[in-house]
Amino acid sequence: MTMRIGHADSIGKRRGTPAAHAKYGRLAPVGSPLWHAADIVALDLEGSGAQDHAAEAILEVAAVPLLNGQPDLDRAFTSLVNPGRPIPPRSWLAPGLTDGVLATAPAFDSIAPTLAELIDGKWVLGHNVQVDWRLLSGHLPGLRPAGLLDTLQLARTMAFPDRKLSTLVDSLRLREAMHAAAGSSQPHRAYWDSVAAAYLLPKLIYRLWPKRPPTFESLRLMAGVPLPAEPVDQPGLFD
Template identity: 25%
Template sequence: MALPQRLAVVDLETTGAHPVRDRITEIAVLRIEDGEVVERWSSLTNPGVHIPGTIQNFTGITDAMVADAPPFEALADAVWALLDDAVFVAHNARFDYGFLKNAFERMGRQFDAPVLCTVKLSRALYPGHHRHGLDAIIERFGLSCEARHRAMGDADVLWQFMAQAAAGFPDDTLERAIDKAMKRPSRPPGLPEGVLEGMPDSPGVYFFYGENDLPLYIGKSKRIRARVMSHFAADRMNGKEAEMARQIRRVEWEQTAGELGALLLEACLVKHHKPLHNRMLRKNEDVFGLRVVTSNKRKANVLERVPLTDSDPREWSDVFGAFRTKKEADNLLRELALLYKLCPRRLGIEPGRTGACMAYQMKRCAGVCAGKESTEDHDARLSAALAGKGIKPWPWDGPICVPEHDENTGRSEFHLIDRWCYLATERTEADVADALSGARYAFDIDIYRLLVRWFDALAHRQNVAPIAL
């Protein structure tokens, strides 16, 4: 057998997923020496806080069950003795290890142990399988579990799995897999143990914090935990990411029901908080469109800027384009002037008010500035050239609802959108109509571009539910 000589197989039940903020409700430890169980120990523990209803339903552990249970401080010596001089074994091990380490630290005791993660061990030994959660392992090996989602029941399953692995592989193969499963993951040096492992592997938004309550960075992902851990992979960190990692002291997250919800939430939160390390999606107050203004003066600038940010698209009339800077608009106008022989002076991109424009002298302008064509003809050609450069037409007759559902968490969300404006997200479909009645239409170019990309996919368009007015 190539297993370490002394193992402590551990499983915890907790009030939530955050090892600093949440608390332990049940502990089970199997002490293994030379491949034999020498002690089985478990206890409920009073967390000193309310157990959320979703957690009570999931584990079956209620507030009433722990009301008379001892606090962790009364169990600490017994737990310490069981873990002493042993390899700490758990499924998603850094999560359980982080909870115990933080519980001991609150007592002023420093707990450290080598850690073996059975999720990583399963991946190393059985790379052909895609699922390595405890339910998948139970199903794969036909293991018995008397009480799933209770500490001793889950600890028993882990030991059954390890015993089967030890019997099924040569010692050298098992040793290599164990070395891989015990490798400490890369993480910011100031981040408490177990925080990353406690994050859900589901859609949502995550927040990196330093010493204060202003986020350093806000990101989104379809799989929060995997994405956050990838930030700190040693082989991927560049100078900027390494600097950010040194500043991180806290990680928080907010789950969504799907990818669109994560995209919309990230865009809104970045604009609100303006994190130091976010370069994209920051609010820009100067986004504008262009409108052709009727003028019979041959050398007049016939384009006026129309502010778009936070305006209501339903009130726009003959507005073309959406630009963040004057340079961006001028570049487009120069391109159109060249293609359609438009007058740069009349477009406001060439100074001067006397004589023909330079483009006319180079035969690149049809000559409105020199009296060679009418202002009506020039401006009609300008409007036609700009027509394809505006905000895309809204594909539906009115507002739409985009539903999302995460089967793993059971979370549902309904996103209310109209005229490229993100209006609201509701948890039930019944609330969408009420949200529409008080919705504020405010155009945002980043939301617009996000939605254009999203609805480019046929599957996403087919998921839309138009709202009858």
């Protein structure tokens, strides 16, 4: 199954903590482009599991471009992926990703050009984004994004007791927006998680910089993570 999905919701502002704002709010030179002028695309993949190492299969992928800092759901892309081999049942697999469902999905090679068009030259956003990037770059080593941005890393600068993606969606009152945008999906599926990251980013930014939008360079210094030269071990997911 491959889908393009359309809909958009505006996101309100929440105040950041004064200490965090004082520490991080003025990091880039005055006059740098604002963060929402950057080309950003939220990405999420569901795979067969990191225990498969280099043989980990992609089972589902979604990419959601941001336009002026908001999810551009008219250009969102999501697809199941036929892994070309049976995937044994595992407790951590995303719900609904069964051999029977995946057997009728397109092969990864058939959707790779669409992903390359969405990602090449863009800033790739995700929640613990290096995990998704490790998997995708292993299957598409020729991809050349501008860099990686991590909402988990950004959330770590704030006093959230739980930084799981679905918990942050609730903490920041995004559940209604998520239902409108991804009501047919659910947490731990690629489309839901990528849309959630796209909505979460501006919420976190407005919380950290409540008085004015930051420059992209300020955001990069806070949320940017290195593009790994080689596959990385999966880091801790939530803290």
